[in-house]
Amino acid sequence: MRSARVRAGLGSVVLLLAFLAAWQWGPGWLGMPEFILPRFSRVVAESLRMWEQESLLRHFGITAFEVIVGFALGSLLGLAVGVVLGLSPTTESVLSPYILALQIAPKVAFAPLFVMWLGYTIYPKILVAILIVFFPVMINVLSAVRTVDPDMVNLVRTLNAGRWQIFRLVEFPSALPALFSGLRIASTLAVIGVTVGELVGGNQGLGFLLVDGEGQGNTAAVFVSIAALTLIGVVAYAAVVWAERRLLHYLPRAAVSTT
Template sequence: MTMNNRTIAGSVGILLLFLGSWEWGPAAMGMPEYVLPNLSHVWHEFFVMWNNSELLKHTLITAVEVLLGFGIGAFLGLAIGVALGLSPAAEAMLSPYILALQIAPKVAFAPLFVMWLGYTIYPKILVAVLIVFFPVMINVLSAVRTVDPDMVNLIRIMNASRWQIFRLVEFPSAMPALFSGLRIASTLAVIGVTVGELVGGNLGLGYLLVDSEGQGNTAGVFVAIVGLTLIGIVAYGGVVLAEKRVLHYMPKANLATA
């Protein structure tokens, strides 16, 4: 059996162990259903919510919010990270304000966004944008600022323009750090959207989570949590796939593993 096959077999074994523990563990520990429902109960509740609570609709809404928040936040993080990386003066001038905004708990902005924009999808997207922005921006900024100066000097000797230096040296050098930030941001986007839905909203998996909690439906809470987790896994997997396609020319040891 090859290393790859052993890895897959090990992962499947851990998954089966987890699912088995979830199915029979609560009863073995004497755990009441309203505290920790077993897997069968959660599975049954999934079909109930699918038929009666428009689970697919709420899942798609959350997925769209995550996609938009992630995309907008990543684009802003990339653009501002590059701009500040290329301009030390601008970074020095803006760094105190960027640091203050980074330190501020981003989820605390969710109620404010709801007050401004109402119970729409926009507050959820904005929270996701705010959370996604920083890891992408910081990674890109650091990468642009640490480009090998010898490479820059070499291409300058060849009479390259400022745009060519950026396109041929600085931006490609920042790509691994960019994808490292995108991996982190893809999971944080789900957190941002969920917080926005928890604070104010009548759509999305976060809303279903709050609704199930209000009804004392623990199995429904688990259904929402599993749905959010799957969205995060898909988002993370999409970033990993894009990274492999874009950075296929780089040795595996050099790829970001965050």
């Protein structure tokens, strides 16, 4: 197993180096102008300039904060609603049309509305992230709670367990693998939600830098912003994977999602 992981890691590194080499020398070989696809070294130089002159680290921190808050609040809301709907089919019948309508509505359309309500602050970006994160977590938890092994529930009931004890000892632990599957998806969607909010009505954050670079025709700055957003998403996803492995270490490897 360890040797397989080492080979996989080496393969990923080789692939990354090949990609960077193609990015560095490919545009020149193809005669592609810098304003369409800048070389990798040009993007690195632009990132250093933005770090010194445009407070890249501050904008990175603002976006990362919005992603963390939006992801956390959206996940908690999705978990709570998923549990409630999973335990109460009647409540699901009443609320599911409205939840479905909220999910179908394009989230981009909400961003200008939130900006009109809350101004050019961090709150519209967080709200868009919450909306996008909510549904995958909710639907995963709902499905998991509904498919709990009834024999396990009956066994705990024979031991005179109350409703809360059944949920704590059987239903919630059974839903954890599905919850983390939803959290993996949500960790990447949170970055998308925040970016949409910053693109529509931002005066700070990486989305703002991306729009600013596009307005100036600075393609390298756009690539820097995209790379920084990708880094936030990768770190968020890795944090969820780490938490999953720590909390679900008791499950067989086949039952735990792979990276």
